[in-house]
Amino acid sequence: MSAELTATRRDATLILTMSNPGKRNALDPAMAAAAIETLATAEREDAIRAVVLTGADGFFCSGGNLNQLMARRSQPKGEQAASIDALHGWIEALRDCPKPVIAAVEGGAAGAGFSLALACDLIVAADSAQFLMAYIGVGLTPDGGGSWFLGQSLPRQLASEILLDGKPVSAARLQQFGIVNRVVPDGSALDAALAWAEQLAGRSPNAVERIKGLLRDAPGNSLTTHFAAEKDNFIESLHHRDAQEGITAFFEKRAPHYR
Incomplete structure (x- = not known):
């Protein structure tokens, strides 16, 4: 074989x-x-x-x-x-x-x-x-x-x-x-x-992808550059449908269901 x-x-x-x-x-x-x-x-x-x-x-x-x-x-x-x-x-x-x-x-x-x-x-x-x-x-x-x-x-x-x-x-x-x-x-x-x-x-696919990107880029970034990347990713994540589901699930005391 x-x-x-x-x-x-x-x-x-x-x-x-x-x-x-x-x-x-x-x-x-x-x-x-x-x-x-x-x-x-x-x-x-x-x-x-x-x-x-x-x-x-x-x-x-x-x-x-x-x-x-x-x-x-x-x-x-x-x-x-x-x-x-x-x-x-x-x-x-x-x-x-x-x-x-x-x-x-x-x-x-x-x-x-x-x-x-x-x-x-x-x-x-x-x-x-x-x-x-x-x-x-x-x-x-x-x-x-x-x-x-x-x-x-x-x-x-x-x-x-x-x-x-x-x-x-x-x-x-x-x-x-x-x-x-x-x-x-x-x-x-x-x-x-x-x-x-x-x-x-079961985690947010959007958040997972963004976290992986932040970790991948961190070694080559200055802290100032990384601050900007974190800010952009946080804001984009906040306005993503996954955050809507995640926050709603938290208040409703249930597991989130991401699409």
Whole structure:
């Protein structure tokens, strides 16, 4: 069987499953292309309110295929550049998706697989899950935004340790630093992520999209610029139909029902 990314639905949640049997779901350009197309469709479909990214057969993703990488050493550099561009397009699609995206990690997330998890809004990980940036072990440097995400999220010393040591980091340790949101018993990461996605699906789609945009833009904004963005988003949200429903539901002591 070849590498593929499958898309299934559970109520308002889109489930994207990476699958590459026998290779711990190592990445393939076809998977990236499918993910970008599927996420673009999900963005346009109002019935989809949340996305969960996971891996098949009890493992999230082992990252790049070293056999393919070795073969590309004898090919023009543009061959590998195109593959990295495809991965980066996938990362950007996850970051830009207006719906909340949750990574459900069992087994491990290595290399670009770790980057894919970091690109999600939230991470639910099994207790024994390991996270690994092992590029240094084979004389390579990160792709998929791994060094950017870790550099933004962690103290420099810890990010340096993860990238320069190249050793596995437990879900529990990453939870201490706020990268992993929830650690759950082995075998239950997907169920926990789906339950969380169901809760988020009941939130205002307008507010979710705007909050994601504010968080995405915050690292590059000055506080003054961000004040202006928050003001604009708050006013637009106040005059959106979701705020009408949300405030009315609060006064009526009932759950809001967003369209």
